[in-house]
Amino acid sequence: IQHNPTPRGFENGAGNAYINPLRDSKHGRIYRISYKGGEDSETFDLKDADGKELIKALKSENMFWRLTAQRLIVEKQDKSVIADLYKIIADPKVDQVGLNGPAVNALWALHGLGELNGENAEAISTVEKALSHPSAAVRKNALRVLPKSESSLKAILASDVINDPDMHTRKYAFLAISDMPFSEEAAKALVNAAENEENGKDAYLPQAVFAAVLSHPTEFAKRDNTNALQAGGEVELSLADRISRSLVAEQYPLDMRNSILFPPDVAGKEIAIRMMVSKGNNPMDGILVAQGNNINGYSLYVFEDALHFAVAQDEKLTLISTKKPLPEEQFTIDASLVEDGSMRVAGCSQVE
Structure with a gap:
């Protein structure tokens, strides 16, 4: 596409574009697409908004107003809205595509207010309950804001979100578990997750499961990995067998053009x-x-x-x-x- 700056010696034509036979007359740029059949979203003046007005904006169907309200709540550290945030997070309603945008923004507002640092039991309980919310987006973001604690890990396992029907949410469940303190219960659950063929076939879940296993490896140490270690490269192993082998036999391909960014720890290993x-x-x-x-x-x-x-x-x-x-x-x-x-x-x- 020919751009507009007019070189010396050229003339400007219609639309102030300079006249050039090289100008592309068949293509263009789409700057904005607007749906004309919908109703206009409610707008807000949040310049000097109080907590009540910010909560109203946080409930907007328009993400711009929700994000702006979330930002202002966090910047002002307005803790007068905490009870309202609890109510928004607990609301089980979803829209036509299964989302509850206000609940997602309320979770992050609560996180930004510092209420999920482990001292506010009610706030943590509210987020733990959100692990069972009808909206997959709410469940995913609840996993992201939970503190890295034994209590949070128990809540994740109790909610069975590691078997969530939404694979993206399931991935965040394993990533959250990877950051949690060691748990024998989690170690057992991860063996079952690795033996789930659905997880093994996904493009991203195997890496997430493996990251979680590294934090909770004890049950994999008990597995019989004889077949996994003896299998040749042509044998397709299950996710559980691949993890078992990786824990005792790491492989690092090298060539002249590539190096290992993080060298392996070989202490005590063959x-x-x-x-x-x-x-x-x-x-x-x-x-x-x-x-x-x-x-x-x-x-x-x-x-x-x-x-x-x-x-x-x-x-x-x-x-x-x-x-x-x-x-x-x-x-x-x-x-x-x-x-x-x-x-x-x-x-x-x-x-x-």
Whole structure:
């Protein structure tokens, strides 16, 4: 689309646009779409509005007025409206598309007033009850504003919102659980959630469930993960099996163009490295992969046409190497450190 600034030497035509044969006459921009069949929304003058007027605006069907009222309530820290916020949140009514916008804004107004910091039992109870609200949007936002406490976790589990019919709300339930204090009850519920095929097939829920499991992992530690660990790459595992395997066998693909932003914590874990290596025109020499330092760390590197695998544990260094020379063609490197202290690189092994 040809834009309007008039270059030197051009003339302006109709609409003050300069005349140019390159101007696109078939396309345009849509700046606004207005529905003409509806009734005009009520408008408000909130410049010096008191609590009563702000609550009225918070109940508006127009999101602009609701957000403005919410902002002003929080900015003024007007706690005279708290009882009205409770009533709005408790209202079970929904509109034609299943929403209750005022209840959502009331939840965040209550949060912005600092009433959900754990000291106001009535406020927290009101939000916990909203976990069973008919509107999925209200349930989702109730999950977001709840304090990260044992009481909130119990309320989430009791409401069964982790099996919510709305998948988006269900995702926020798992994310909320991931931030909660450890609970054995939550750990058991997460095993059942991971074994739910519906969760495993969703595009986003597996990651949310896994995040929750990391905070409540004990029940997964009791699962028999033999099949999950022995399964090859061609076997499609259930979500529960994928999580079980991930807890004991993390995998990090690497290539020349990508790095791991947050290196894995390998303390107390077995390490297995596999890579494909090709020789270039210059002699091969240098580090292939390394982590840590010379006190605690490991390094797999090439030096003088041989592979070397060095592991430092509390400043004690153990080094094993392959026989020279390295293959001329592309070859695979395997290096590992296992639980009993065995180290292996390619065909050379050593037991400590």
